[in-house]
Amino acid sequence: MDIRNCDFHCPHCTGKLNADGYIELSTRRQSGEEGIIRLATTFGNYEYLHEPRVDFNPGEIVAFNCPSCRQHVHSEKYRDYAILKMHVTDKIIFDVLFSREAGKRRTYIVTEDGIESYSEM
Ligand SMILES: [Zn+2]
Numbered sequence: 071m072d073i074r075n076c077d078f079h080c081p082h083c084t085g086k087l088n089a090d091g092y093i094e095l096s097t098r099r100q101s102g103e104e105g106i107i108r109l110a111t112t113f114g115n116y117e118y119l120h121e122p123r124v125d126f127n128p129g130e131i132v133a134f135n136c137p138s139c140r141q142h143v144h145s146e147k148y149r150d151y152a153i154l155k156m157h158v159t160d161k162i163i164f165d166v167l168f169s170r171e172a173g174k175r176r177t178y179i180v181t182e183d184g185i186e187s188y189s190e191m
Pocket residue numbers: 080081082083084085136137138139140141
Protein backbone atom coordinates (compact mmCIF):
# COMPACT_ATOMS: atom_id res chain seq x y z
CA MET A 71 0.00 0.00 0.00
CA ASP A 72 1.55 3.27 -1.08
CA ILE A 73 -0.03 5.84 1.14
CA ARG A 74 1.64 8.70 -0.67
CA ASN A 75 -1.14 8.35 -3.22
CA CYS A 76 -3.86 8.47 -0.58
CA ASP A 77 -5.88 11.49 0.34
CA PHE A 78 -6.35 12.46 3.96
CA HIS A 79 -9.58 14.03 5.08
CA CYS A 80 -10.97 15.68 8.19
CA PRO A 81 -13.28 13.32 10.13
CA HIS A 82 -15.83 16.14 10.57
CA CYS A 83 -16.14 18.19 7.39
CA THR A 84 -14.35 15.71 5.04
CA GLY A 85 -12.13 18.58 3.89
CA LYS A 86 -8.96 17.37 2.19
CA LEU A 87 -5.91 17.92 4.36
CA ASN A 88 -3.00 16.86 2.16
CA ALA A 89 -1.18 18.69 -0.59
CA ASP A 90 2.29 18.33 -2.09
CA GLY A 91 3.14 15.28 0.03
CA TYR A 92 2.21 16.91 3.31
CA ILE A 93 -0.76 16.84 5.65
CA GLU A 94 -1.53 20.34 6.81
CA LEU A 95 -3.22 20.96 10.15
CA SER A 96 -3.66 23.88 12.50
CA THR A 97 -1.98 23.49 15.86
CA ARG A 98 -2.53 24.89 19.30
CA ARG A 99 0.00 24.41 22.07
CA GLN A 100 -0.78 24.17 25.75
CA SER A 101 0.64 27.69 26.03
CA GLY A 102 -2.09 28.88 23.66
CA GLU A 103 0.28 29.52 20.77
CA GLU A 104 -1.21 28.65 17.41
CA GLY A 105 0.44 27.63 14.20
CA ILE A 106 0.35 25.44 11.13
CA ILE A 107 2.05 22.07 10.89
CA ARG A 108 2.89 20.10 7.76
CA LEU A 109 3.46 16.40 8.32
CA ALA A 110 5.13 14.17 5.75
CA THR A 111 2.72 11.57 4.32
CA THR A 112 5.28 8.78 4.33
CA PHE A 113 4.98 6.63 7.42
CA GLY A 114 8.11 6.24 9.42
CA ASN A 115 9.03 9.73 8.27
CA TYR A 116 8.42 12.03 11.20
CA GLU A 117 9.73 15.16 9.63
CA TYR A 118 7.48 18.14 9.90
CA LEU A 119 7.47 21.81 9.18
CA HIS A 120 5.85 24.20 11.59
CA GLU A 121 5.01 27.85 11.16
CA PRO A 122 6.08 29.69 13.17
CA ARG A 123 9.19 27.67 13.96
CA VAL A 124 8.86 26.11 17.40
CA ASP A 125 10.59 23.44 19.41
CA PHE A 126 7.89 21.40 21.06
CA ASN A 127 8.70 20.26 24.58
CA PRO A 128 9.14 16.49 24.91
CA GLY A 129 5.85 15.05 26.15
CA GLU A 130 3.88 18.13 25.21
CA ILE A 131 0.39 17.28 23.93
CA VAL A 132 -0.40 19.33 20.86
CA ALA A 133 -3.96 20.09 19.77
CA PHE A 134 -4.60 19.58 16.05
CA ASN A 135 -7.43 21.31 14.23
CA CYS A 136 -8.83 21.03 10.75
CA PRO A 137 -7.91 24.20 8.81
CA SER A 138 -11.34 24.14 7.11
CA CYS A 139 -13.86 23.61 9.91
CA ARG A 140 -11.53 24.45 12.85
CA GLN A 141 -12.69 21.41 14.82
CA HIS A 142 -10.31 19.19 16.75
CA VAL A 143 -9.32 16.09 14.83
CA HIS A 144 -8.74 14.09 18.00
CA SER A 145 -9.73 10.50 18.57
CA GLU A 146 -12.49 10.05 21.15
CA LYS A 147 -11.26 6.59 21.98
CA TYR A 148 -7.54 7.37 22.17
CA ARG A 149 -7.39 10.85 23.63
CA ASP A 150 -3.73 11.47 22.98
CA TYR A 151 -4.11 10.63 19.32
CA ALA A 152 -5.33 12.57 16.34
CA ILE A 153 -7.47 10.73 13.81
CA LEU A 154 -7.74 11.33 10.09
CA LYS A 155 -9.65 9.56 7.34
CA MET A 156 -7.32 8.05 4.77
CA HIS A 157 -8.94 7.45 1.39
CA VAL A 158 -7.10 4.58 -0.29
CA THR A 159 -9.71 4.43 -3.04
CA ASP A 160 -13.24 5.84 -3.32
CA LYS A 161 -14.56 2.86 -1.36
CA ILE A 162 -11.68 1.96 0.92
CA ILE A 163 -11.27 4.40 3.78
CA PHE A 164 -9.05 3.72 6.77
CA ASP A 165 -8.61 5.60 10.02
CA VAL A 166 -5.12 6.86 10.67
CA LEU A 167 -4.14 7.62 14.23
CA PHE A 168 -1.02 9.51 15.17
CA SER A 169 0.29 10.56 18.54
CA ARG A 170 -0.37 14.14 19.65
CA GLU A 171 2.53 13.92 22.05
CA ALA A 172 5.62 15.76 20.87
CA GLY A 173 8.50 13.39 20.35
CA LYS A 174 6.31 10.28 20.52
CA ARG A 175 6.70 8.85 17.05
CA ARG A 176 3.76 6.57 16.72
CA THR A 177 1.27 6.16 13.92
CA TYR A 178 -1.40 3.52 13.37
CA ILE A 179 -3.57 2.61 10.44
CA VAL A 180 -6.85 0.95 11.36
CA THR A 181 -7.87 -1.47 8.61
CA GLU A 182 -10.71 -3.97 8.41
CA ASP A 183 -8.28 -6.61 9.63
CA GLY A 184 -7.30 -4.69 12.72
CA ILE A 185 -4.59 -2.24 13.57
CA GLU A 186 -1.34 -2.03 11.69
CA SER A 187 1.33 -0.29 13.64
CA TYR A 188 3.80 2.01 11.97
CA SER A 189 5.60 3.08 15.09
CA GLU A 190 9.24 3.92 14.83
CA MET A 191 11.44 1.42 16.62
ZN1 LIG B 1 -12.86 19.76 9.05
